[in-house]
Amino acid sequence: xxxxxxxxxxxxxxxxxxxxxxxxxxxxxxxxxxxxxxxxxxxxxxxxxxxxxxxxxxxxxxxxxxxxxxxxxxxxxxxxxxxxxxxxxxxxxxxxxxxxxxxxxxx
Amino acid sequence: xxxxxxxxxxxxxxxxxxxxxxxxxxxxxxxxxxxxxxxxxxxxxxxxxxxxxxxxxxxxxxxxxxxxxxxxxxxxxxxxxxxxxxxxxxxxxxxxxxxxxxxxxxxxxxxxxxxxxxxxxx
Numbered sequence: 563x564x565x566x567x568x569x570x571x572x573x574x575x576x577x578x579x580x581x582x583x584x585x586x587x588x589x590x591x592x593x594x595x596x597x598x599x600x601x602x603x604x605x606x607x608x609x610x611x612x613x614x615x616x617x618x619x620x621x622x623x624x625x626x627x628x629x630x631x632x633x634x635x636x637x638x639x640x641x642x643x644x645x646x647x648x649x650x651x652x653x654x655x656x657x658x659x660x661x662x663x664x665x666x667x668x669x
Numbered sequence: 670x671x672x673x674x675x676x677x678x679x680x681x682x683x684x685x686x687x688x689x690x691x692x693x694x695x696x697x698x699x700x701x702x703x704x705x706x707x708x709x710x711x712x713x714x715x716x717x718x719x720x721x722x723x724x725x726x727x728x729x730x731x732x733x734x735x736x737x738x739x740x741x742x743x744x745x746x747x748x749x750x751x752x753x754x755x756x757x758x759x760x761x762x763x764x765x766x767x768x769x770x771x772x773x774x775x776x777x778x779x780x781x782x783x784x785x786x787x788x789x790x791x
Contacts, residue, residue, distance in 0.1 A: 591774060592774050592775070593774060593775045595776070595777040595778065597715075597778070599715075603783075604764055604781040604782065604783050604784050605715065605764070605778075605781055606781070607777055607778060607779050610775075610777035610779075611771065611775055611777070616779065648714065648715055650715075650777075650778070655731070656773075657717065657728055657730065657731075658705070658717040658720070658768070658776075658778075659717065660707075660714060660715040660716065660717060661714075662714050663714040663715070
C-alpha cells in the first residue's frame with residue numbers, strides 16, 4: 563500500500579498525554595516526519611528522523627516507530643498544541659507522501 | 670536560516686496554466702537540499718506535487734505528472750511550478766518547501782513558505 567493512514571481526529575485533556583499515529587507499509591523501511599499546522603498557517607516541522615526536534619520545538623513533542631506505525635506523542639498537551647498534524651514518509655515509488663492528517667483538540 | 674516566499678497570480682482561468690515562483694533567501698538553491706511544491710485544497714490535507722534539485726533533476730507526483738513542470742533558476746536563486754490544463758480541483762494553497770535528505774531512508778521538509786492561494790475560476 564502507498565497510503566499513510568491517520569485518525570481524522572483526536573482529543574486530549576489539557577496537561578495530559580496524547581499519541582497521534584500514522585500507519586503505512588513504507589514506515590517499515592523509512593522514517594516519518596511530522597508537521598503541525600494551525601489554521602491559516604503553513605505547516606511546521608516538529609519531529610524528524612528517529613526522534614529529532616528542530617530548534618524551537620518544545621521537548622513535550624516526541625516521536626517513535628514500531629513496525630508499520632509511526633507515532634507522535636505530546637506529553638503534557640498545551641492549549642497551543644491544538645492543530646492539525648500530518649505525517650510524511652515515502653510511497654512505493656520513493657516519492658514523498660503525506661498522511662491524511664489528524665485534527666487535535668485540547669479540551 | 671533559509672526563507673521561502675511564493676509568488677504568482679491568485680486567479681487562473683479553467684484550462685489555463687498555473688505559474689508560481691518560490692524565491693529562496695538566506696541560503697543557496699545550489700545547496701544539497703531538494704526544493705518541493707506541496708498544495709492543500711480548501712479544508713483538505715497536504716498533497717506533494719513534485720521537487721527539483723539544483724542540477725535540474727525532478728520528481729513528480731504520478732497523479733499530476735502529465736501536467737506539471739518544475740524548473741530552477743540558479744541565477745535568481747528561485748524555482749518555479751507550472752501546472753497546465755487546470756480545473757477547479759486545482760484550487761488550493763500552494764506551498765514551497767526545502768527538503769533535507771539525510772539518506773535514502775531519512776529526509777524531512779524543514780522550511781516552508783507561507784503559501785499562496787490559487788483559485789481556478791472563470
